[in-house]
Amino acid sequence: MSFxxxxxxxxxxxxxxxxKLIGYCLGFxxxxxYANGRVSWIEEIMIEEVYRNEGIGTKLINCFEGWTxxxxKIRLEFTSVNLTKNPYSDKNNGNLRDLFLALSAIF
Structure with a gap:
């Protein structure tokens, strides 16, 4: 995490x-x-389900856009994935849950 x-x-x-940590945005x-310069992209963005649709994700994306x-940077990219299951309860997404818990410990 420190790197x-x-x-x-x-x-x-x-x-x-x-x-309480309720969300995060990670980008590079x-x-x-092709773009003839630096390109930025959002790799991960996560908002706890109970706090969604309150503009938190938009604020995180706006912060990232400001950084670019x-x-x-001359280009900003974002890929969206539609998760139909709650990532906190889906056993296949244990790493995401662990990352979220690790971020909570840092911040």
Missing amino acids: LLSDESVLLRVAEYEI DHYTF KING
Whole structure:
């Protein structure tokens, strides 16, 4: 986790409610040939289900977009996956749950 936090090509932002971590956005940037410059993309974004549809994800994405502009990136990419199961209860997504718990311990 510490290598992510110290890497300048990584942006990790968290959303908190009171003292509880309720969401995060993790993104990266890199150079490309096609875009002829730096490209940023959001790798992961997660909001706890009970806090969804309150604009938290939008604020995290806006924060990421601001980071891309400040650092001169010329393209922002985002891929969406429709999860039909609750990632906290789906046994196949244990790593996501573990990451969320690890982030809670850091922040």
